[in-house]
Amino acid sequence: xxxxxxxxxxxLILVLVLFSALLIILQRNISSLFNLYGAQSLLMAIxxxxxxxxxxxVVLLALAILTIITKVVIIPYTLHKVQAGAAIKRDxxxxxLTPVSSVIIGIVLIFFVYYVLGKVLPTGDTLLTMxxxxxxxxxxxxxxIIFSRKKVITKVIGYLVMENGILLxxxxxxxxxxxxxxxxxxxxxxxxxxxVVLALGIDSTVEDFNSRLTAFTxxxxx
Amino acid sequence: MILLSxxxxxxxxxAVLLPLALRSRNVSANSTFLNNLNFxxxxxxxxxxxxxxxxxxxxxxxxxxxxxxLFIDSLAVYEVLITSVIFLLAxxxxxxxxxxxxxxxxxxxxxxxxxxxxxxxxxxxxxxAFFSNNLALFWILLELxxxxxxxxxxxxxxxxxxxxxxxxxxxxxxxxxxxVVGLIILFSMTKQVNGTGTLNWSExxxxxxxxxxxxxxxxxxxxxxxxxxxxxxxxxxTWLPQAHAKAPSVVSTILSGxxxxxxxxxxxxxxxxxxxxxxxxxxxxxxxIFGVLSMALxxxxxxxxxxxxxxxxxxxxxxMGLMLVGIGLGTFTAIxxxxxxxxxxxxxxxxxFFSAGILHRQYESNKMLEMPNALRLQPLASWxxxxxxxxxxxxxxxxxxxxxxxxxIQVGAYxxxxLFLVLVLFLIVAGAxxxxxxxxxxxxxxxxxxxxxxxxxxxxxxxxxxxxIIGAGIYLYTGLGDxxxxxxxxxxx
Numbered sequence: 004x005x006x007x008x009x010x011x012x013x014x015l016i017l018v019l020v021l022f023s024a025l026l027i028i029l030q031r032n033i034s035s036l037f038n039l040y041g042a043q044s045l046l047m048a049i050x051x052x053x054x055x056x057x058x059x060x061v062v063l064l065a066l067a068i069l070t071i072i073t074k075v076v077i078i079p080y081t082l083h084k085v086q087a088g089a090a091i092k093r094d095x096x097x098x099x100l101t102p103v104s105s106v107i108i109g110i111v112l113i114f115f116v117y118y119v120l121g122k123v124l125p126t127g128d129t130l131l132t133m134x135x136x137x138x139x140x141x142x143x144x145x146x147x148i149i150f151s152r153k154k155v156i157t158k159v160i161g162y163l164v165m166e167n168g169i170l171l172x173x174x175x176x177x178x179x180x181x182x183x184x185x186x187x188x189x190x191x192x193x194x195x196x197x198x199v200v201l202a203l204g205i206d207s208t209v210e211d212f213n214s215r216l217t218a219f220t221x222x223x224x225x
Numbered sequence: 226m227i228l229l230s231x232x233x234x235x236x237x238x239x240a241v242l243l244p245l246a247l248r249s250r251n252v253s254a255n256s257t258f259l260n261n262l263n264f265x266x267x268x269x270x271x272x273x274x275x276x277x278x279x280x281x282x283x284x285x286x287x288x289x290x291x292x293x294x295l296f297i298d299s300l301a302v303y304e305v306l307i308t309s310v311i312f313l314l315a316x317x318x319x320x321x322x323x324x325x326x327x328x329x330x331x332x333x334x335x336x337x338x339x340x341x342x343x344x345x346x347x348x349x350x351x352x353x354a355f356f357s358n359n360l361a362l363f364w365i366l367l368e369l370x371x372x373x374x375x376x377x378x379x380x381x382x383x384x385x386x387x388x389x390x391x392x393x394x395x396x397x398x399x400x401x402x403x404x405v406v407g408l409i410i411l412f413s414m415t416k417q418v419n420g421t422g423t424l425n426w427s428e429x430x431x432x433x434x435x436x437x438x439x440x441x442x443x444x445x446x447x448x449x450x451x452x453x454x455x456x457x458x459x460x461x462x463t464w465l466p467q468a469h470a471k472a473p474s475v476v477s478t479i480l481s482g483x484x485x486x487x488x489x490x491x492x493x494x495x496x497x498x499x500x501x502x503x504x505x506x507x508x509x510x511x512x513x514i515f516g517v518l519s520m521a522l523x524x525x526x527x528x529x530x531x532x533x534x535x536x537x538x539x540x541x542x543x544x545m546g547l548m549l550v551g552i553g554l555g556t557f558t559a560i561x562x563x564x565x566x567x568x569x570x571x572x573x574x575x576x577x578f579f580s581a582g583i584l585h586r587q588y589e590s591n592k593m594l595e596m597p598n599a600l601r602l603q604p605l606a607s608w609x610x611x612x613x614x615x616x617x618x619x620x621x622x623x624x625x626x627x628x629x630x631x632x633x634i635q636v637g638a639y640x641x642x643x644l645f646l647v648l649v650l651f652l653i654v655a656g657a658x659x660x661x662x663x664x665x666x667x668x669x670x671x672x673x674x675x676x677x678x679x680x681x682x683x684x685x686x687x688x689x690x691x692x693x694i695i696g697a698g699i700y701l702y703t704g705l706g707d708x709x710x711x712x713x714x715x716x717x718x
Contacts, residue, residue: 177413
């Protein structure tokens, strides 16, 4: 039997996750975005750990550790490091949506997802419903970040938020086998590296880009 | 363990190629460095082709490997056969083409190592994507194909290439993330039915009948978003024309002839599962609507084009739409001819892009209206383009006529208004091709343009493709037909 305290705590963290997503939508300073993403990932890891405390599945524990290593430490660290070398510090360009309207649409999205998933999910399990709804809403918000921000580096954050949303969804619906989760994360890291290298290419001149790409390949060789 | 031979062979090639490729240095177009890389690539694809042919002739199918994570069945082998043929031709063509790009300074010598390693990795990841029995593994390998092909697009290093690659990576990866949501729903559905969750095609097929219809449609819709983006289906097609037009012609061939097939393959497998659930009808309607919309969008976008590679790219969207309609019809005949269409589409797209590549080297442009005296200067490439266009339009001597005819008969049986719509769209597409080709090849100038001498490795694949396209039509009645029948019955139609 799940203890009521644990359920309340889980719900609290879910709300915090949602809150972090809204902050990411509003934030314009790029390095704060990375920190926010790191904090959000930490919340994911805590959630995975709490679910492990519920049902004792080792996969969840492994997932929590993996999340901390990759998404709380490695990815934000790499992004910070890359950012230090780039000229842009703030992303103030928006397409289609301003941050405030994004937040409003984000809230509408949550109700929409609740309506759609409510038809499919088994009724009665409020924790499952809440986790699934917030997970899918989080990925939709990530997608909103991808198409409303102009800088590629913030688009990358949007993509990462989407991925966190999917992780959340999978935590509450059904955990995929660990090997698959691991491969998905490896995949994610390669994607980030590629996108960041390309992003630098787009934000700088082409000659700059070529030299950076060469530097990147020499780094890979080591 | 015949599958191991792919892995071992690929690993040997990688072990030789990667250290070589990573030692990037300033090389001239004729260096042994470049020749070695190219030779290894040709051996790699030829090896895959050889193993695939051996499997087709000798190995009893389906066979499962690595705890059912990987498998070989007739559909997978058929797709791998197409893949390895196209890759083999592309790597032969690449021998002359890459040298030519190097000489023109469009490709930097430092990029060669990156280009060849990604080319080979792309080939391996596509082959294993087809061989993966597990949907999640298929998803992962499909993501890898996006990454490697995006790198191949940027090897040219121009700003437009980076923009095209970024657009491609973001649209494809974002859409593919939605697929994961679908995969998780599917996984939890099998958990409810079987007790243990699974994403293996073979087991999904068995437990499909017990799935709840509304949940399955939801899962299908999510997974479809990702696979449709990979196949260039509307509304996720926006990356496709730009990526195809900006990439070097060898890469465009791979993108159009092989990579789009991966998305369609995933959708076909998924539909085979859907056909065993009560929700088959809903899924069919979804596929047919998106298919017809893609064809309509492509047809109208093709009319004003004068960039030949963009035209061919939109034609790919149109054909992916047709294949989607074919799959959505879900009858034995429709699937049979869709599979045949996949083969021909790949071959003809390779022919078109190879020809366009030679013309691009001659005129340093893809704009068809800036190519005076093309027929005289580059007769092979020009005729390749003309015959390829006739073939892709499905004008009778071309085997595409058969596949289009039989799919259309099925469309007519499904709904006459849709048939009428599709016919009108075909007419527009034919108009677009004819309009551009007649204007392009009737241009003359008295200026003396120096002829670009295409290396024999660039001309040979074009001739080989002529033979293969004709051969596919003839062979259909002697052996290919049996293989196709076997695949369609294997899928349970």
